[in-house]
Amino acid sequence: MMAGERVCGILLHVTSLPSYGGVGDFGPAAYEFVDFLAAGKQRLWQVLPLNPTGYGNSPYSALSAFAGNPLLISVELLVRDGWLTAERIAGLPGNTGPCEFVQAEAAKMPLIEEAAGNFLDRADEASWKRFQVFCEKNASWLTDYAMFDVLRRRFEGASWNAWPREYALRDAGTLAALHRDHGRELAMVQAVQFFFNEQWCSLRGYCSERDIRILGDVAIFVNYDSADVWTHPELFELDEERRPIRVSGVPPDYFSATGQRWGNPLYKWDLMQNNHFDWWVARVRRSLALYDVTRLDHFRGFEAYWSIPAEDETAIHGQWIKAPGRQLFQRLRELFADASGRLPFVAEDLGVITKEVDELRKDFDLPGMRVMQFGFADRGGHMYLPHEFVPNCVVYTGTHDNNTTLGWWKDNASEAEKENFETYLYKLPYDEDVVWAMIKAAASSVAATCILPLQDVLHLGSEARMNTPALPDGNWSWRYAPEQLHPDLSEKLAAVMAMTDRDGYVPPATNS
Template sequence: MRFQRSTGLLMHISSLASYGGIGDLGPEAYNFLDFLAAGKQHIWQVLPLCPTGYGNSPYAGSSAFAGNPYLISLELLCDWGWISGDRIANLAGRNGNVDFEDIENRKQPLLHEAARNFLDRAPNEPQFEGQWQRFTAFCNQEASWLNDYAFYAVLRRHFNTGAWTAWPEPLRRREPAAMADATAQFGRDLATEQVLQFAFEEQWRNLRAAAAKRKIRILGDIAIFVSMDSSDVWANPGLFQLDENLHPIRVAGVPPDYFSPTGQRWGNPLYRWDVLAETGYAWWVQRIRRSCMQYDIVRLDHFRGFEAYWSIPAEEETAVKGEWIKAPGAELFDRLEHTLGPLPLVAEDLGVITPEVDALRLGQKMPGMRVLQFGFDSVEAHDHLPHRFVPGLVSYTGTHDNDTTLGWWQKTSKTTRANLESYVGPVHETPVWQLMRASSSSVAEMALVPAQDLLNLGSEARMNTPAIAGGNWSWRAPQGSWTPELAARLADLVDVTDRDNDPLTQSAGLTPSAPTTSATPA
C-alpha cells in the first residue's frame, strides 16, 4: 500500500507529561496533537498499547488485544463522574520519568475504584445511560478476547504471578469447573477489568477521532510473538509449541551476530503454524482486525520472522543452538487480505535481511524501514542513507531501540563522525537537524523522528536498550516541550520538502478517518 508523503514523530503514550506520573490519554495527549498539527506533522507513531508484563516492556504484553490500564486518564474519569477530584489529588506530577512501582501502588487502585463506582452507579443513573449501553455492547462484541484477559488479569493478581503455569492445575488447564468457581469467587473483579478495558477503548477512540480531525494518522506497533505469560497463550495453548505440561518446547530469538556472540534468546513460545493454517489463521485474522481498529497504520515488528524464524530448544540458555524454520509468509498475508481487505502494514525489516524476506515484503507491497544512524559506519551500511532510498520506505533518524541521535553522536567513533560530516556538512555539537533534513528531503514515503531527537536530548532520554532488563521504557518528555517555535520550525521543514500538500495524498489508505470501534453500539 502506498502512503502519503509525510512526516511525523515517534513517542509512546507513556512518555507524555500527563498528570499522575505516566503519560496517558488525557489532556496532554490532545495538547500533543495540537503541536503535531501546528508543525504540519501527519503521523504519530506509538509503541504497543498492550498491558505490560515483567520489565514494563510494551513488547512483552500480557495480552495482544487489551489496552494498558495505566494509560487511562484519571482526569477524564473524573470528568465522566466515575471518581471525584479529591480522590485523584496528590498523585505524581507531570515532570520526571515514570516510576512504575509508584503507578502500580497509587494509580492502579484509583483506576479500580473508578471502575467499581461505574459498575455500582451506571445501571441506575441516567447520566451514565449512554456509556452503560456502549459498555454492554463492548463486552458482547469483544468477548472473544475480553473475558480471557479479565480472568488472566484477576488471577495474575490473586496468585501474585503472571506465570500461569504456576497456578493450580485446574486453572492452568482452564477446566470448566475451576473456571466456574473463579467466576463465582471473582465476579466483581472480572467485571472491573472489563470496565477498565472499556474506559481505555473510549478514551483511545476519542483521541483517535481528534487526531483524524487534525489529519493525523496513528501508526501503531505490534510484536510478532506474544509472551508466554499472557492471556493469549493461557487461553490458546494449542496454537503454541508447548509440551504436555504446557511448558514451551522451543522459543523465539535471533542467532549470534556481530553484536552478540550468543545471539538473543527472547523466550517467547513459537506458534504452531500448521495448526493456525488449519483454522484459516483465525487468531491472526482476529489480531490484525483489532490492530486495524486501533491504528491507521500497523507496523509489524520483527517482520523477518514471518518468512523464517530462529527456533531455539527451550532448555537452551542462549540462542546459539537454534535453527531457521520456514514460516507461512505470503500464505498468511494473502489470507489476511482476503478476509480483511487491503491492509495498511509497514514491515520492520532491520537486521540481517535475506532476499527471501525482501521478496515477501515487496510481494505484499509493504514499506520497509531505514535508520540513518546505521548508515555511516561502513560502505555496506549505505542502504540506510537517503541517496539509496526508494519510495516504498519509512525513514527514521533512530528508533525506540536506538540511543538518541545526540547520545549516539557523542559516543560514536571519529570515523563515523567524519563520514557523517562528509554527507551532511560540518556538525558542531549535534547532527539532529541535519539528519532530519536529509530524511525529510529523501524519497521515503514517511520520515519519522523520535521525540527525543526533536528535543535534542542525550542518552539520559533513551527509551530502551535491548538485552538490558531494567531501567527501560520510563522516559517522559519534559513539561512545556511542545512550543510554538518548535512547531514552526517543523512546519518550515515540511513545506520545503513537500511533505504536506503532495499529489500522493490521494493514494490508498492515506486520509485518516474517524475510527470505528466495537465500543459503539450497532
C-alpha cells in the first residue's frame, strides 16, 4: 500500500471460492469474485497462505514455506489449456457446500498429475521454455520440495523423521539414486508447481488490470514435518537425531491457564544472522513473487519468542528469548524497500504487545492491525476503536480467527459489549444492522487500509466462521454459494467506498 492512500479490500481465502471440484481454486469462480471486488470498488484481496497444507487442512500448517498448494489448481483451466479432456473431469464434486478436502484430494490430484504427465510428454516449445525458466528460477527450493513430496507419498504420508534413516538424514548417495531412478516423478511434481504458478500469476494479473492488489500471508514459523526442516535442519533447534529441542507457542494468559504449545521447531537465529538471513531473504522473495503486500503472522515473535522445552506437553515452562528482528528487517529493507524506504509488510500485532515490539514495528514503518470486535469489552480494548486509530494501520471488522460480525453479536458478545457498541455507534433497531454499522465505522476511520471478511459483506452468522483457534475439527471449510455475490452488495460497497474516499477517486487539479 502506498503511503497516504486510502483503500479497502476483502478477506477471502482461495479455498472459500465456490469452485468446481470440491475446494475453491484459481478457476472461473475466482475471476467472478475479482469482478465483484472491482464492481464494489475494492482494491485489495487478502488471502491466507497458499502453501500445501498438512495437519487439519490449515493454511498455517504447511508442508513447505515456498511451494504452492496443488489443490488450488483449477482442473477446468487444465482442460482449457489442453492438458486434460473435458470428459476426464466429469463427475467431480460440485461447487456448493463446504470444502471437502479429503474427497477433493482423492478426486483432483490424480487428474492434476495426469495433466502434469501430459505436459511433460507434449508441451509446445513456448510452454516448455516457461517451465524451464520456472524451474531454474525456483531451483533453490523446488528441487528439494520435489524430493520431499515424492518421498512423503512413497512412505504413505509419514513425517520425514519416520522415513528410513538414509532418507531422513539426506544421505547424498541415496538422494542421487532418487534423482537417477525417479526423474519422471520428480519432474511431475515440478510440473504441478508450474501449473500452480501459471494459474496464480494469470489471476493476479487479472486483479492488477482492475487496480486490485493481493495481500498475502506468511506464518512466522514452519512445520517440523516440512520440506524446509528436512532440507535445512541446521537452521532449526534440533538434536543429533534431528528431533526438536525447543518448540514455539505462547505463554499462559487470560484465555488459557497453560498457554498454547504450537510445536513448531524454533530457528537458530544466531546462525541465520551470521548467514545474512539468507533463508528469510529467499522466503520474502518468494512471497513477493506471489503477493503485492505480505502480512507477517505473529509479528511479536520477531522481537522475542516463547521457547518451550520440546518434551513439555504445555507451554507453562517456556521462556521469552530475544530474536534479532531489528537486524532481519534492516536486511530486508536493504533488499525489498520501495523508493520511499517502505517495506511491503503488514505486522500482525494482536494480543499482548510489549513496548519493544511496538517500537520494532514503528521503526520500520509497518502498519499494525486493529480488529473492531475487540474494542467493546472494556476500556483496555479501546485501542481497537476508530478514535484511537492512526493512518498507518489496517482495520478489520474481524479476521479469519474471529467469528463473523453477525455471529459475534448473536452468539459471543456480552450484554456489556452490546451496550458499549450501541453507545459508541448508535441504537440498532435490528440485530442485523450491526454488520453494516461495523463496516461503515471501519471504512470511515482514519486507517489507511480497511479489510472486510466476505462473510460480513454477505451478512452471515456463526455458520460461516472460517476458523476457531484450538478447535481440532471443522475449520477452514467454509465456502460461499455462487448466488450470494449479488450485484446489490457490490453497489452498496461501492457507495460506502465513495463516501469514505476509498474508491481511488483522484480530484481534478485546481489552480491556486
